[in-house]
Amino acid sequence: MYTFPNKLRNLAIVFMAVGFMGLVYGFLAAPNTIEEAKAIVAANHGEGHGSSHESSDAETSHEESTTHAVEASHGESHDAEHDEHVFHQLSNKPWAALYVAAFFFFMISLGVLAFYAIQRAAQAGWSPVLYRVMEGITAYLLPGGIIVIAILALSGMHLNHLFIWMDPEVVAHDKLIAGKVGFLNVPFFLIRAVIFLSGWTLYRYFSRKFSLAQDEANDISNHKKNFRISAAFLVFYIVTESIMSWDWVMSIDPHWFSTLFGWYVFASMFVSGITAIALITIYLKSKGYLEFVNDSHIHDLGKFMFGISVFWTYLWFSQFMLIWYSNIPEEVTYFITRIEDYNLPFFGMLIMNFIFPLLILMNSDYKRINYFIVMAGIVIILGHYMDVFNMIMPSAVGDQWFIGAAEIGGFLFFLGLFIFIVFKEMTKAPLLAKGDPYMGESERFHY
């Protein structure tokens, strides 16, 4: 049995505390009233537009209104509606920072759940030694998902302005969004979210139950049940994951759409999930646990990290090239804002998520050296945080992005929560799923 070391528990709590303070600071620094936002606008107006992100908050609102194309109702003058819009944009930043981090860590555990289900459905022989690590990571699915849905519900209650289509005022002046109201309306949106999360959680619950029951069982009926529900879950997952990514990520930019967005988000969550498995496995091994995990298992995780990183790049580029090539205004605006206002994070994440893992993990021998896997893994995790950042921030805060207290705080808070829940779950069962019929094969696995 694994015991949660106090040092790690304290580290997780410190991360949460520091992250929480960062988030609180972010929320306090945001304007609280329309008057405050107006004051910022008045103080900074006239500096001119188009400068880089060192410019003022007031410009964000302008840039924002252009990118969101809700400016139809906005004239040159600052009418009341515009002031309200400015205020919403300015208060978005801490919310967006919170949402990016909450979604990112939730996405990791959902990616691991999909990976786990694939291992089960494929009756993989190499991976059963890692099942308990994967089950530990998926324990974060429910709490993480509830937090994400809570943020979405708060958006639906107009406490923040992350999703502009939730604002009836915006919809009234926007024919494109009005045409999507049948799908993009708050009640249906939240009902969908709850259905998705319950489906995923149900699979996770039963799969874990069968996995634990298999440890003590004399036959393999639990294993067979797990195989069946895993196959069914994968069908459910690929549909719901796709709709989830339109809902929770793509609808932040309700005018823009990409047909492979679901796959793109999937690749991102899959590679971050596999990386998380590798990092946690190596951590546990370094502490003397998981003695049955050998170099070849790490090698295989490394291959997956390498392969799915390339797969992610393939999807990223497929999406980018078609839109770049056709140059249709309502589509290409998505990438123009990212290249102009988010140049460093946009191209930086390409280096972190593609070029770095490609070069580091290409060599077969390097994939057997923990040091390289950890180094590549940390860069991949941060790179995919940047990926989510790039998906959400440009539409939420425009060119006013900054990796500041709220962003780092959000990341640390959810990292702490993630570590806390994941390692706590791993103390609840032996780290070796000893009843699995493929366990012998997995333990002997060598390359």
Place this chain on the structure above:
Amino acid sequence: MSNKVVHALYDDDDVLLNAVKMIRSEKHHIEEVYTPFPVHGLDKAMGLEETRIAIMAFIYGCIGLCVAVAMMNFIMIEDWPQNIGGKPSFSYLENMPAFVPIMFEMTVFFAAHLMVITFYMRSKLWPFKKAENPNPLTTDDKFLVEIEIHDNEKELEQLLNKSGAIDVSIIEKPE
């Protein structure tokens, strides 16, 4: 210098693998092993040097990438400047997304073809070359181990029979 060799036939790859390990632990030098399909782990059991083809593949890929960049730059930018996707920038870098599929394909093309050619040259294979395998059964379902004899026929024969060979024969190798 003797040019007598012993040929031991096996009918199972697991038996072969164990036999190879056994022969090597008895300090006999295995000349060559002929198999109908690649046997996993045989190279390690035989103590062969690790292949360097991966390094060559990387280098060939880099060459392919460079060729693609030079080629596209000449064709699409210098020789006959093209307006790509309504963006007449006439700069390679700004039009790069349009060239990425070609750069990728050329990388793969060069790596794959040059790797095959390298492998053929390294294995001394070329069209119309006479087959080297001493026993046609090794193209069907049998495995053959070839060991040079240095006045130790009896000992070797015993060892090979013990290791599970289905047939052991001594052959004068025409030089």
